[in-house]
Amino acid sequence: MYYPTSHPWSADQTLGDHLAERGVNRRDFLEFCGSMCAVLGLSNSMLPRIAAQLEAVKRPSVIWLQLQECTGCVESVLRTAEPTIGDLVLDVVSLDYQHTLMAGAGAAVEKALADSMAANKGKYVLVVTGSVPLNENGIFLTIGGRTGREILEEAARDAAAVVGVGACAHFGSVQAARPNPTGAVGIREIITDKPVVNIAGCPPIGDVVTATLVHFLTFGRLPEMDSEGRPLFAYGKRIHDQCPRRAHFDAGQYVEVFDDEAARKGWCLYKVGCKGPATFSPCPIFQWNTRTSWPIGAGHPCIGCTEPFFWDTMAPFYGRLPNVAGFGIESKVDTIGAALAIGATAGVVAHAVATGVYQLRHRKKAEAAASAAGSSTTKEG
Ligand code: SF4
Ligand code: SF4
Known part of the structure; x- marks a missing residue:
């Protein structure tokens, strides 16, 4: 089971230093980079580049919104019997905003979200699970008195990348099934001015989320996608x-x-x-x-x-x-x-x-x- 760590990855520390502090040796790190190469469909000749880029990465800000959903996706991504280096990369999600994992609640947490977006304007990765209900002005989902749509639009505006995790964020999933009483839609219906990658599935596979983040951290862009926004490295085959x-x-x-x-x-x-x-x-x-x-x-x-x-x-x-x-x-x-x-x-x-x-x-x-x-x-x- 994933728990927020008592050794958080601090903002001025590189990932290489952070992993060394956590006791991860270089062999294990290179093995992880090799497995990411395989997952992303890259040749082994890319391994040194992935390792060098990842090692030098400073803690990126990740903001994770949970909209209309069941939290199964969060469980799938973060619950693990054997914490891996991929989990250490994901340690970052507990630090800025993730309302299921954060210890705080209420106004303090909503302030943390606003502060994090302001401090990391244009640089943070926005991860979203859940659909957006549009019927009756979106009142089926409100957090801190604001609708899911308002929160998503604001958070997406200054995000460097948007990653939809799960079928709910992808197309609305079970909430959007006929007769779709809440008017649920996927996040690509709302975010139309920048690419959104969809890690599809109900729930999706945690390793694919990790690999997508590794791709973004290494190359500074999202992986190639199909017409559904699904990364081809994972969803290219039946x-x-x-x-x-x-x-x-x-x-x-x-x-x-x-x-x-x-x-x-x-x-x-x-x-x-x-x-x-x-x-x-x-x-x-x-x-x-x-x-x-x-x-x-x-x-x-x-x-x-x-x-x-x-x-x-x-x-x-x-x-x-x-x-x-x-x-x-x-x-x-x-x-x-x-x-x-x-x-x-x-x-x-x-x-x-x-x-x-x-x-x-x-x-x-x-x-x-x-x-x-x-x-x-x-x-x-
Ligand atoms: S995609 Fe499935 S597992 Fe994920 S939040 Fe929606 S209903 Fe739950
Ligand atoms: S081989 Fe059979 S069990 Fe496997 S995916 Fe095809 S239809 Fe399903």
Whole structure:
């Protein structure tokens, strides 16, 4: 669990000095930079630049607004069993404004927000979770007597970068589902004069937030995005194309009902509603809970939560997705088992190889994470 640290990263200290003070050695730091290179899709030749830039960074001001939302995103980003260097980078969020994590409350905290924006005009990173309700002049969300829209517009005006975290900030999420009683919208509907990056998902993956901040701190700009504002390094591929159950899809091996023999064997969840073929997200790679698992890994179909308006467009969640591009699966899925009978052995072998490679990679990652956690300093509780 993340707690605000008693060794805060002070404004005049570089990140390199701060990490050294926290007991992080250079090897661990370079390992972290290497993992960020991999996550961001950069070649290893960029590692020295990332390391040099990050080391020299002085504590940036981060202001984190929570608007109309459930706080699940904050939990996803900040809750971790093993604090990593990425968490240390995120230590910064407790320092300026984050109303769930701050010890203070009321007028003092709202003053801290105003002071921080004034002191860091044009330089702070604005992180936003939650949607903006517009119906009835926005009265469904007020903080300190002001509407979410007013607070967001003011905070965005002088921000160097705006990062929307979660489906609520992306398009309004569950509050914007039909009939959308509060008139909830995503923050890009409000902030139209500067780029907004959307770390999509309900909730999104904490590592993607860290990597996006690292990209901004290293290169001074937000990463390349798709038309939804999602960073391409993370959301450039469909779940279906990275899924460890894909060999079963290709072999026509499907779970028919939950808890059948196929479910126990870990076959494809397409027939019980998986939206992986229409969903762009890095879930199979990053996973959740310190890379322990993810929905499909745990036997539940993907519900498409990184896609806009998924509560309406992906429902019913346990209904089959029609017209899967490139395979024509809807017309073939009921007969494909027979049609592929001869090819089934090859399919199973392909699946075994794919799964074996996946498991090997996964095991290596887990071992590396365990040894990194063992050699880095644990944060105080
Ligand atoms: S995106 Fe999902 S987890 Fe995040 S605040 Fe909204 S409802 Fe909660
Ligand atoms: S349909 Fe779902 S479970 Fe099946 S391979 Fe695609 S993403 Fe994986």
